[in-house]
Amino acid sequence: xxxxxxVLTRVTPATSALFxxxxxxSAVMATTSTVAALVAVDVLGPAWGGVPGTAxxxxxxxxxxxxxxxxxxxxxxxxxRLGYLASSLGAAAGAVAVPLxxxxxxxxxxxLIGVGNAAAQLSRYVAAELVPPRRRGFAIGLIxxxxxVGAVGGPLFLLPTARLAEALGEPALSGAxxxxxxxxxxxxxxxxxxxxxxxxxxxxxVPVRTILVSPAGRDGLxxxxxxxxxxxxxxxxxxxxLHLHHHGLDVxxxxxxxxxxxxxxxxxxxxxxxxxxxPGPVMALGLGTLFVSTLVAASGDLVPQAVGLFALGYGWNxxxxxxxxxxxxxxxxxxRPGVEGSVEAVVWISxxxxxxxxxxxxAAAGWSTLALAAGSLVLxxxxxxxxxxxxx
Numbered sequence: 087x088x089x090x091x092x093v094l095t096r097v098t099p100a101t102s103a104l105f106x107x108x109x110x111x112s113a114v115m116a117t118t119s120t121v122a123a124l125v126a127v128d129v130l131g132p133a134w135g136g137v138p139g140t141a142x143x144x145x146x147x148x149x150x151x152x153x154x155x156x157x158x159x160x161x162x163x164x165x166x167r168l169g170y171l172a173s174s175l176g177a178a179a180g181a182v183a184v185p186l187x188x189x190x191x192x193x194x195x196x197x198l199i200g201v202g203n204a205a206a207q208l209s210r211y212v213a214a215e216l217v218p219p220r221r222r223g224f225a226i227g228l229i230x231x232x233x234x235v236g237a238v239g240g241p242l243f244l245l246p247t248a249r250l251a252e253a254l255g256e257p258a259l260s261g262a263x264x265x266x267x268x269x270x271x272x273x274x275x276x277x278x279x280x281x282x283x284x285x286x287x288x289x290x291x292v293p294v295r296t297i298l299v300s301p302a303g304r305d306g307l308x309x310x311x312x313x314x315x316x317x318x319x320x321x322x323x324x325x326x327x328l329h330l331h332h333h334g335l336d337v338x339x340x341x342x343x344x345x346x347x348x349x350x351x352x353x354x355x356x357x358x359x360x361x362x363x364x365p366g367p368v369m370a371l372g373l374g375t376l377f378v379s380t381l382v383a384a385s386g387d388l389v390p391q392a393v394g395l396f397a398l399g400y401g402w403n404x405x406x407x408x409x410x411x412x413x414x415x416x417x418x419x420x421x422r423p424g425v426e427g428s429v430e431a432v433v434w435i436s437x438x439x440x441x442x443x444x445x446x447x448x449a450a451a452g453w454s455t456l457a458l459a460a461g462s463l464v465l466x467x468x469x470x471x472x473x474x475x476x477x478x
Contacts, residue, residue, distance in 0.1 A: 101216055101225070103280050104209045105232045107170060107273040111206035113236030114173055114199060114269050115142065116346060117262040118180060120241060120325050120338065122196050123445075125259055127326055129187050135326040136445040140438045141193040143318060145176075145200020146207065147434035153205050154427030162212055163280040166205045170277065173202020174270025180263035185256060195263070202270055204430065206232075211426045214414040220361060223411045227357020230407055233350035241342040301474045302365075306412035307429050308467040309369040311436045313405030316376050318437040319444040319460040320383065320398055321345060324391075326445050327453050337388075344392045348399025356407040365412035370471055372404025373464040380461030384454040394457075 122138030130137075149169060156165035176198025183191035210229040214222040247261030256264070298304050324345070328338050360368050379401050383394025413426055440460075447456045 098216060100280055101213050101228065103276050104213050104229055107166065107276045108206040108209055108229050108232035109235035110269045110273040110276075111170065111173060111202050111236065112233040112350070113240035114177060114266040115203045115206075116236060116240035116342070117244060117247070118142075118177065118196065118199055118266055119322075120244065120342060121184075121259045121262040122180065122192055123322065123325050124329060125184055125187070125192060126189055127329060127445075129189055132326055132445060132449045134189075134445070136322045136441050136443070137189070138192050138196045139318070139322045140442040142196040142200040142203065143434050143438040143441050145197035146203045147200075147431040147438065148197075149201035149204025150208060150427050150430035150434065152201065153208055154424065154430075157208075163277055166209060166212075166277045166280070167274045169205025170202050170270050170274035172198045173205075174267050174274065176200075176202070177263045177266035177270055181256075181260050181267065184260035184263060199266070200434075202273070204434070206273075207430060207434075208426065210410055211414060211422070214410075219415050222414045223360030223365075223407065224354060224357035226410045226414060227353040227355070227360070227407050230356075230403065230410075231350055231353035233346065234353070239343075241339040241346065244339045302412045302415070303425060303429070305366070305369065305467075305471055305474055306409040307432060308470050309373065309405045309412075310409035310429065310433045312464050312467040313372060313376060313402045313409070314433050314437040315440040316380070316460045316463050317349075317398060317402040319440040319447075320380065320395070320457060322441045322444045323448045323453070323456055324395065327448060341388075341392050341395060345395035345399045348396035348401075349403055350399075352400060353403055353407060356403055357411075360408055360411045365408045365415070366471065366475060368404050368408035369412070370468070372401050372406075372408055373468045373471070375401030375404060377401075377461045377464050380457045384457035384461075 119139050119142055122142075123135045126138050127135040149172070153165045153169050156168060176195045178195075179198065180192060180195035183189075183195055210226045213225040213229045217225045243265070244262065247265050248258035249261070251261030251264060252258050254264075298307075321342075324341060325338050328341060356368065375397055379394045379397035381394075382397060383391050385391065385394075413422065413429060444456065447459065
């Protein structure tokens with residue numbers, strides 16, 4: 087935390103506001119996704135554990151388009167604020183859904199929480215616009231690093247929030263949603279005073295071929311989709327697998343904390359690697375790390391699984407920061423907001439398919455098959471990266 091404070095003192099107040107709001111949103115997403123999966127398993131069975139998480143992922147993809155449109159019309163602070171308010175509303179709905187064991191309402195709640203997550207995800211591009219091009223990798227990494235505070239700390243509070251809910255006479259699993267209501271409101275408050283220059287935006291819709299024809303757009307899209315899908319498939323299944331093996335919330339929290347530590351803690355290092363080496367080598371390293379991590383985690387034993395999930399998290403981080411930087415530095419300035427929003431939507435909606443199918447595959451084929459199948463997905467973007475590098 088001291089290191090976080092030291093870094094924040096060297097950035098602008100606008101970047102600090104983006105950092106704090108993203109950290110709060112990460113905490114909301116991490117805790118509620120875990121609890122929602124457990125509720126769905128208890129009510130409907132293991133094969134349905136991925137449904138609430140899928141709703142959150144679809145909400146993130148849809149929210150990316152919505153927040154981009156609101157940014158174009160009302161400006162960045164208003165767009166981000168509305169996204170975080172949607173998250174708080176979703177948390178309130180989730181707090182009602184858990185005691186009722188109403189999975190339909192829970193799915194709607196997670197969708198709204200996903201919209202808030204979209205605001206947090208898009209804020210990394212806002213931060214990149216606040217610095218010179220040579221520093222954009224670090225700026226993106228800094229905002230992704232905000233997830234350390236929330237996504238690592240959030241799962242560790244699963245047990246305390248459960249006890250808080252029980253003290254209030256509510257079911258233990260509703261605690262994560264209860265604490266997420268004020269977290270979303272605080273995130274909205276923090277960005278209300280945000281002051282950023284209006285980003286130049288082309289009035290014309292950016293066609294899909296603009297993304298696919300440009301090496302920067304094509305590579306960034308492919309790598310981020312692969313990283314997000316692999317991570318979503320494995321991470322969604324982990325709480326269910328541990329739950330089915332009779333591990334408690336304390337074990338679930340520790341394993342997820344190891345994973346989210348890998349996802350976020352080294353983000354500033356990744357950003358500096360991007361600024362020094364360029365996005366391409368960082369994306370290639372990320373794909374390789376993802377592949378190796380799934381091999382390690384496939385054993386199913388608790389310790390290798392935790393180690394593999396940490397490595398999986400950092401592989402995702404390399405892909406995510408590297409792919410984002412590829413868009414932030416390799417596209418025309420007026421096209422960036424539209425392309426970034428579109429890519430974000432594709433990334434998260436693609437991950438929704440993986441999230442939804444993950445627990446189905448887990449129930450049908452087991453953990454090892456699921457992990458190995460997820461790891462094989464990195465081969466396509468790896469070949470694409472190699473082809474583009476050879477052509478250059």
